Amino acid sequence: MSKIIITCAVTGSIHTPTMSSYLPITAMEIAEQAIAAADAGAAILHLHARNPADGRPSAAPEHFMAFLPAIQQKTDAILNLSTGGSALMSLDERLAAPKQTEPEMCSLNMGSMNFALYPMAARINDWKHDWEKPFLENSDDLVFKNTPRDITHILTELGVNRGARFEFECYDVGHLYMLRHFVDRGLVRAPLFIQFVFGVLGGIGADPANLMHMKHIADKLFGDSYAFSVLAAGRQQMPMAAMAAAMGGHVRVGLEDSLHIERGRLATSNAEQVTKIRRIVEELGRTIAEPAEAREILGLKGIAKTNF
Template sequence: MKDTSRKVIISCAVTGATHVPSMSEHLPLTPADIRDQAIEAAEAGAAIIHLHARDPEDGRPTPSPDIFRRFVPAIAEATDAVINITTGGSTRMTLEERLAYPLLARPEMCSLNMGSMNFSIHPLAAKISSWRYGWEKDYVEGMEDMIFRNTFKDIKRILLELGGHGTRFEFECYDLGHLYNLAHFVDEGLIKPPFFIQSVFGILGGMGADPENMTVMRSTADRLFGRENYHFSVLGAGRHQMSLVTMSAIMGGNVRVGLEDSVYIAKGVKAESNAQQVRKIRRILEELSFEIATPADARKMLGLKGADTVTP
C-alpha cells in the first residue's frame, strides 16, 4: 500500500531451516542463541523478526512447540518487534508439524510459501569438506530429491486456520506463478489487503537473482493487486542479499535480511550476527534518505492485530 512517508520495513530472518551449522559458526542454534540474536536484531532496527526453531542438541530444524516456547516469549518480552513464525518449517516436515506451534501461539504474522517448489541448495554440499553434525550432509545433498509442498489445499487450510485467529501473512513468492496463486486466493475472498508480498530471489528452484526479475514481479503485482493494496518486500539469497534488497527500497519496497537468507556480510566474510546485517542495511537505507519503520509503523502499515492478542 502507498505510504507517503516512505518508511521502509526491515525484516530479519534469524536462523531458518536451510543453512546448516557447518556453513557458519555464527548461525544461531540453541534457544538462547536465537533469543539473543533476535533481540539484538530488533534493537538494531528490525521491525519484524522471522523465526524458525532448531534442536539445541545438534542444530537440526524442529517444529517442536516446546522449543519455540524456550525463546519466543522472551523475545516478545524484551522487544516490541513483530514476531513472525514460519509455516514453512523445512522440506522434511509435514504440514501438521509446520502448523503445530503457530496454531498454539496465534501470532500477529506468519510466513506462507505460495506454492510447491523444488527448493534446494544441494550444490553447496560440494563446497563443505568437514561436517559438524552427522545429519547435515544427507540433509543438504538430499534436497536434490525433495519438494517443498504447499498445495492449494494446504495454503487454504493455513489461511483459514491461522487467518481465522487474526494472523496475517508474509506471502513468500519464489516465482511469478506464486503471485497468481496469491491472486487466486484473493479472488476467493480468503485474503484481504493490505498484502505483504515477500519476493524471493536466488534460490535454486525459484527465480534467479536478476534485477530484471524484480521489475517483472513488481509490475505483475501492480497489475494483479493495485499498488495501493500491497506492500512489496525482497529477500536476496546468499551473495545477492544486500544489492537486491537495496534495489527493493529504491523501487518503493521493503527489505529482509538475516542469517536464514545469507551467512555473509560481505564477499567472503561471514556475518557474525543477524544484527550486523540489520545494521548494514539500515546504514545503506539511511544514507539513501529512507526512514526506517518502527514496529508500530509496521503494525499500522500491515494491518496487524497487535502483540497483546498473542499468547506465545
C-alpha cells in the same frame, strides 16, 4: 517515500551449523540475536526453531516457546513465525507452533516447488553433525509441498481462526497469480505484504530484471492494495535489498538468507546485517519503520492477542 520495514530472518532451516559458527542454534542464541537485530532496526523478526542438541530444523512448539517469550519481553518487534519450516516436515508439523502460539504474523509460501540445497554440500569436507550432509545432498530429489488445499488450510487455521496476517513468500511469478486466486476467493484481504524471494535454486533467479518483472506483475494483479519486500539468497542479498529500497519497497536480511556480510566474510550476527541494510536504506533517503508503525502498515492484531 513511505517508511521502510526491515525484516530479519534469524536462523531459518536451510543453513547448517557447520557453515557458520555464528548461526544461532539454541533458544538463548536465537533470542539474543533476535533482540539485537530488533535493537538495530528490524521491525519484524522472522523465526524458525532448531533442535538445540544438533541444530537440526525443528517445528516442535516447545522449541519455539523456549525463545518466543524471552524475545517478547525485551522488544516490541513483530514476531513472524514460519509455516514453511522445512520441506521434510508434514503440514501438521509445520503448523503446530503457530496454531499454539497464535502470532500476529506468519510466513506463507505461495506454492509447491523444488527446493534444491545440494550444491552447498560440495563446499564442505568436515561436518559437525551426521545429519547435515545428507540433509543437503538429498535435496536434489526434494519438493516443498504447499498445494492450494494446504494454503487454504493455513489461511483458515491461522488467518481466519486466529487473526494472523501473512508474509506471502513468492518465489516465482506464478506464486503471485496463486495469491491473486486466494484474494478472489475472499480468503486474503488487503493490505497484502508480499515477500519477493530470489536466488533459491528452484525459484526465480536473483536478477534485477526479475525484480522489475515481479513488481510489474504485482502492480497489475494487486494495484495499490499491497506492499512488497525483497529477500535474495546468498551474495545478492544486499544488492537486491538496496534495489528494493530504491524502488519504494521493504527489505529482508538475516542469517537464514545469507551467512555473509560481504564477499568472503561471514556475518558475525544478524544485527550486523540489519545495521548494514539500515545504513544503506537511510543513505537512500528512507526512514525505517518502528514496530508500531509496521503494525499499522500491515494491519496486525497486536501483541496482546498472541499466546506467548
